[in-house]
Amino acid sequence: MPARFEQLRPLFYPRAVxxxxxxxxxxxxxxQYLRALxxxxxxxxxxxxxxxxxxxxxxxxxxxxxxxxxxxxxxTVSVPAPAVPAALRECLARGIPGAQVLxxxxxxxxxxxxxxxAELRDIARQGIRIIGPNCFGVYSPAAGITLMxxxxxxxxxxxxGFFSQSGGGSCDLAYMARGRxxxxxxxxxxxxxxxxxxxxxxxYFREDPATxxxxxxxxxxxxxxxxxxxxxxxxxxxPVVIYKGGLTETGRxxxxxxxxxxxxxxxxxxxxxKQAGAIAAESLPDLVECLMACVCLGEFTGSGLGILxxxxxRNVEALDAAGHAGFGVPEVSSETRAAIAARIPPAGGxxxxxxxxxxxxMAPSVIGPLMEALAGExxxxxxxxxxxxFYMQKEVRRYRSATPSAPALKLDYHLELAAxxxxxxxxxxxxxxxxxxxxxxxxxxxxxxEARRAARMHYTSRGIPCxxxxxxxxxxxxxxxxxxxxxxxxx
Amino acid sequence: MPARFEQLRPLFYPRAVxxxxxxxxxxxxxxQYLRALxxxxxxxxxxxxxxxxxxxxxxxxxxxxxxxxxxxxxxTVSVPAPAVPAALRECLARGIPGAQVLxxxxxxxxxxxxxxxAELRDIARQGIRIIGPNCFGVYSPAAGITLMxxxxxxxxxxxxGFFSQSGGGSCDLAYMARGRxxxxxxxxxxxxxxxxxxxxxxxYFREDPATxxxxxxxxxxxxxxxxxxxxxxxxxxxPVVIYKGGLTETGRxxxxxxxxxxxxxxxxxxxxxKQAGAIAAESLPDLVECLMACVCLGEFTGSGLGILxxxxxRNVEALDAAGHAGFGVPEVSSETRAAIAARIPPAGGxxxxxxxxxxxxMAPSVIGPLMEALAGExxxxxxxxxxxxFYMQKEVRRYRSATPSAPALKLDYHLELAAxxxxxxxxxxxxxxxxxxxxxxxxxxxxxxEARRAARMHYTSRGIPCxxxxxxxxxxxxxxxxxxxxxxxxx
Numbered sequence: 001m002p003a004r005f006e007q008l009r010p011l012f013y014p015r016a017v018x019x020x021x022x023x024x025x026x027x028x029x030x031x032q033y034l035r036a037l038x039x040x041x042x043x044x045x046x047x048x049x050x051x052x053x054x055x056x057x058x059x060x061x062x063x064x065x066x067x068x069x070x071x072x073x074x075x076t077v078s079v080p081a082p083a084v085p086a087a088l089r090e091c092l093a094r095g096i097p098g099a100q101v102l103x104x105x106x107x108x109x110x111x112x113x114x115x116x117x118a119e120l121r122d123i124a125r126q127g128i129r130i131i132g133p134n135c136f137g138v139y140s141p142a143a144g145i146t147l148m149x150x151x152x153x154x155x156x157x158x159x160x161g162f163f164s165q166s167g168g169g170s171c172d173l174a175y176m177a178r179g180r181x182x183x184x185x186x187x188x189x190x191x192x193x194x195x196x197x198x199x200x201x202x203x204y205f206r207e208d209p210a211t212x213x214x215x216x217x218x219x220x221x222x223x224x225x226x227x228x229x230x231x232x233x234x235x236x237x238x239p240v241v242i243y244k245g246g247l248t249e250t251g252r253x254x255x256x257x258x259x260x261x262x263x264x265x266x267x268x269x270x271x272x273x274k275q276a277g278a279i280a281a282e283s284l285p286d287l288v289e290c291l292m293a294c295v296c297l298g299e300f301t302g303s304g305l306g307i308l309x310x311x312x313x314r315n316v317e318a319l320d321a322a323g324h325a326g327f328g329v330p331e332v333s334s335e336t337r338a339a340i341a342a343r344i345p346p347a348g349g350x351x352x353x354x355x356x357x358x359x360x361x362m363a364p365s366v367i368g369p370l371m372e373a374l375a376g377e378x379x380x381x382x383x384x385x386x387x388x389x390f391y392m393q394k395e396v397r398r399y400r401s402a403t404p405s406a407p408a409l410k411l412d413y414h415l416e417l418a419a420x421x422x423x424x425x426x427x428x429x430x431x432x433x434x435x436x437x438x439x440x441x442x443x444x445x446x447x448x449x450e451a452r453r454a455a456r457m458h459y460t461s462r463g464i465p466c467x468x469x470x471x472x473x474x475x476x477x478x479x480x481x482x483x484x485x486x487x488x489x490x491x
Numbered sequence: 492m493p494a495r496f497e498q499l500r501p502l503f504y505p506r507a508v509x510x511x512x513x514x515x516x517x518x519x520x521x522x523q524y525l526r527a528l529x530x531x532x533x534x535x536x537x538x539x540x541x542x543x544x545x546x547x548x549x550x551x552x553x554x555x556x557x558x559x560x561x562x563x564x565x566x567t568v569s570v571p572a573p574a575v576p577a578a579l580r581e582c583l584a585r586g587i588p589g590a591q592v593l594x595x596x597x598x599x600x601x602x603x604x605x606x607x608x609a610e611l612r613d614i615a616r617q618g619i620r621i622i623g624p625n626c627f628g629v630y631s632p633a634a635g636i637t638l639m640x641x642x643x644x645x646x647x648x649x650x651x652g653f654f655s656q657s658g659g660g661s662c663d664l665a666y667m668a669r670g671r672x673x674x675x676x677x678x679x680x681x682x683x684x685x686x687x688x689x690x691x692x693x694x695y696f697r698e699d700p701a702t703x704x705x706x707x708x709x710x711x712x713x714x715x716x717x718x719x720x721x722x723x724x725x726x727x728x729x730p731v732v733i734y735k736g737g738l739t740e741t742g743r744x745x746x747x748x749x750x751x752x753x754x755x756x757x758x759x760x761x762x763x764x765k766q767a768g769a770i771a772a773e774s775l776p777d778l779v780e781c782l783m784a785c786v787c788l789g790e791f792t793g794s795g796l797g798i799l800x801x802x803x804x805r806n807v808e809a810l811d812a813a814g815h816a817g818f819g820v821p822e823v824s825s826e827t828r829a830a831i832a833a834r835i836p837p838a839g840g841x842x843x844x845x846x847x848x849x850x851x852x853m854a855p856s857v858i859g860p861l862m863e864a865l866a867g868e869x870x871x872x873x874x875x876x877x878x879x880x881f882y883m884q885k886e887v888r889r890y891r892s893a894t895p896s897a898p899a900l901k902l903d904y905h906l907e908l909a910a911x912x913x914x915x916x917x918x919x920x921x922x923x924x925x926x927x928x929x930x931x932x933x934x935x936x937x938x939x940x941e942a943r944r945a946a947r948m949h950y951t952s953r954g955i956p957c958x959x960x961x962x963x964x965x966x967x968x969x970x971x972x973x974x975x976x977x978x979x980x981x982x
Contacts, residue, residue, distance in 0.1 A: 081838075103838075104838040104839045105838050109838075134839075149882075152885070154933075164804075165804075166802065166803050166804030166807075167802075168801070168802030168803065168804055168805060168851060169802070169803075169804030169805075171882075172804075172879075172928065172930050175881065175930045175931065175932065175933070175936070176929075176930055176932050177932070178932055178933040178935075178936075179931075179932030179933035179934065179936075180932055217804060219803075219804075219807060245804060245807035245808060245811060246807050246810070246811065247811055247814075248810065248811050248813070248814025248815060282962075283808065283960060283962055284804070284808070285929070285959070285960065288932075310659070311657065311658075311659030311660070312657050312659065312660075312710075313655075313656075313657030313659055313660030313663075313708060313710075313736060313775070314659060314660075316657075316710060316736035316737050317736060317774065317775070319737070319739065320736060320737065320738055320739050322739070323738075323739020324739055346596075347572075347594075347595040347596050347600075348595045348625075360659060388663075390666065391640075391662075394643070437663065437775075438667075438776070439663050439666045439667055440666065440670075441666065441667050441668070441669055441670030441671055441779075441944065441947075442666070442669040442670035442944070442948065443670065443941055443944045443945040443948055444669075445666070445669075445670075446937070446940075446941040446944065449937075449940065449941075449944070450934055450937040450940075450941075453932065453933070453934045453937065453940070454934040456932075457933065457934055468776070469774060469776065471773075471774055
């Protein structure tokens with residue numbers, strides 16, 4: 001393993017963590033971080049450091065880093081900005097390999113902060129890796145550590161490696177990912193990135209066997225050339241999705257005041273990301289869906305869709321989305337058409353591609369054979385099924401008013417459909433994209449929306465990506481396909 | 492009032508409705524329609540017509556239209572397609588002014604259906620207006636009538652007039668609109684539009700004093716020139732939002748088989764809609780948000796935004812969205828900046844435009860004065876506030892675990908902010924756009940999502956539009972602004 005990978009591993013999988021600036025005050029970072037690790041269930045050794053305390057949150061506190069009973073793998077620093085350099089020198093002297101600085105008040109805050117940040121960089125050069133400052137640090141579920149506001153992040157480890165200059169954006173992303181079947185190997189909020197930054201993290205995730213897909217929220221990078229080289233190295237090996245904030249004039253001003261980044265020219269950035277083989281995301285929600293597609297659809301390079309939807313407008317919407325994103329909806333053979341026609345209502349239905357199911361809610365015993373029929377067409381590379389969970393759940397509610405003990409979610413229904421999709425993927429290598437539209441806008445329909453999200457979780461956890469619209473699904477698939485063709489030298 | 496308006500009014504506000512094809516079979520349209528009207532609470536007279544029945548759903552049934560005790564204002568026809576012409580002739584003979592034909596099997600189904608539909612058109616010319624065939628008909632909350640699958644539509648009447656060639660799309664739209672503060676004057680699903688179609692409905696809604704904003708889902712129109720003339724007449728008087736399905740090659744094929752429409756060229760359509768003064772929507776969810784913006788933001792023509800968000804990435808996202816949609820984020824005076832700085836945390840916060848609140852959840856007592864300060868800037872025409880209800884509700888959940896009697900939604904919080912927004916709108920004419928991001932993806936966080944939707948309902952019902960993303964908000968606002976400038980002759 002390359003040196004950088006070995007160097008960063010203890011920081012991301014620490015067995016002992018020191019917290020400099022530990023506090024008993026519930027609004028202080030040094031309290032909140034300790035409590036987050038306790039709530040999250042960190043099973044390693046946790047060492048509060050504060051000369052004024054004997055104990056905090058039930059943990060013995062130590063007056064200094066030097067007084068700790070062992071050398072921690074990671075230090076978390078939350079003292080005020082002017083006191084950070086001294087704290088880091090303590091860590092360096094003790095031989096701690098890395099520190100995450102949660103404190104703000106550095107480069108983003110003006111000239112004095114800039115001077116302090118340069119001091120941090122000097123300390124890092126003497127032999128300690130620094131994450132931050134102005135960050136939320138590392139979430140590493142397998143190691144049991146999380147971000148300060150991340151005590152409710154998923155405890156399950158997974159295949160997504162993620163890094164972000166924004167702490168708030170990291171939290172949003174982690175919560176947005178939870179219900180979409182995405183779990184993380186390591187997520188790093190690195191803020192101003194005075195030392196550890198995008199290049200290090202791309203190289204780390206490239207080597208990391210636990211990471212299958214890489215994502216990032218960036219506002220700027222220190223060295224554009226080095227970044228693009230690292231990006232190319234990583235993207236050759238694994239899908240990389242990047243959401244670059246600050247691409248417009250107005251956005252650039254915001255990025256500068258947020259993490260002190262010089263955001264660079266929009267057009268240059270977009271072209272460079274694409275050339276380096278990365279997938280460019282347009283927003284945080286789009287980033288989540290791109291990551292989901294990478295995890296679920298892997299090496300997909302097809303172009304022909306087989307579409308099933310209940311209702312004409314939904315079919316027209318799906319067809320428009322296909323046309324817009326450049327996918328084909330090939331005609332099917334007359335045998336396939338006849339096989340479909342035999343299973344759908346004659347009035348209101350339409351057999352073919354797309355197939356109009358005539359009804360937003362059909363049984364898996366009807367839909368399953370139709371999926372098989374479309375997937376049997378040589379020109380169909382993937383299926384897209386529009387499922388209006390809202391209408392299904394309206395029926396469930398009616399049924400439950402008579403039979404209150406009936407379950408609130410037709411789970412059998414979704415498991416049965418997922419099983420069909422899994423079989424088709426295994427036997428024919430053709431994946432399913434599920435469209436679950438968000439219809440239940442009224443809080444009075446909250447149970448329908450909850451059921452939709454539960455269904456989404458079931459599908460995505462089985463590798464079936466779910467989207468709110470056909471348009472979103474296919475604009476994501478288009479970028480994944482283009483990336484896969486590039487990596488294989490086919491475009 | 493013009494003749495067309497007077498002619499259609501009884502159909503949309505019927506006091507007596509006949510149902511031809513009334514049935515006791517729960518899967519038949521003629522049963523479902525009757526039950527929907529009963530469930531919805533239709534207070535007029537409801538007359539099932541079926542020679543084989545004496546009674547259905549507690550209502551006396553009649554053997555024929557001729558046998559009815561009075562002449563209904565509207566007939567609902569759900570007999571099989573070949574029997575529809577005879578049924579309509581019965582209605583015509585009785586002098587019923589209009590009929591909605593729910594049955595499918597006409598133009599969309601091939602040559603025989605096409606012949607049948609021509610017969611319907613001939614009957615219409617003899618003196619009865621026909622809605623449909625292959626449609627769900629009229630939802631008119633003030634009259635107490637609804638679509639066959641619309642028994643749970645909102646009973647509240649409002650200012651949106653809507654028409655759609657798709658029945659399923661009409662249902663989706665009505666449910667999607669419920670939680671966004673949108674209520675309808677009349678909604679018409681007119682399917683194949685053999686007689687009544689877009690031109691009639693544009694002219695009707697143009698004259699209708701209850702209708703303030705007009706929306707439509709279209710797949711095609713009978714006479715493009717007449718349609719554009721009617722659209723121009725209507726759009727001069729009221730905002731009109733149109734989602735045109737079937738704009739791509741693939742989508743056109745779908746529209747043809749759905750309602751038999753010839754969809755026309757994409758580019759020509761888009762240009763024509765814009766030239767006629769309409770707002771073009773990109774999808775059903777986008778259509779809902781455009782209608783919401785028209786209702787809430789009316790005659791807005793400004794270009795300068797004052798942005799408040801807690802967290803750097805959220806500000807960068809808002810700035811990028813502003814840049815992308817062509818809005819400015821003007822610098823504020825040093826006095827305004829100082830007034831803001833005095834109220835936000837120094838570490839992590841940023842005073843100015845945008846203002847970074849440093850925290851995704853701030854009290855109205857902090858945010859209110861900041862909104863006032865930004866709105867006091869002459870170059871700021873509208874405010875945009877990013878509110879992460881998810882994080883707020885996480886705190887509520889923590890608090891409720893100690894105090895179970897505490898309310899699940901911090902309603903006071905939202906009402907207090909809404910009051911500030913209402914005051915600023917009244918005193919300065921500057922509206923607020925609320926961004927409520929969808930973060931709680933996991934069903935385990937369903938209560939947070941429910942709270943977000945409840946907050947959204949509270950805001951939108953007070954005229955404050957709510958969006959999931961800054962990007963969506965500003966791409967909607969951009970189109971509304973362009974429409975308003977065109978109507979005033981300013982562009």
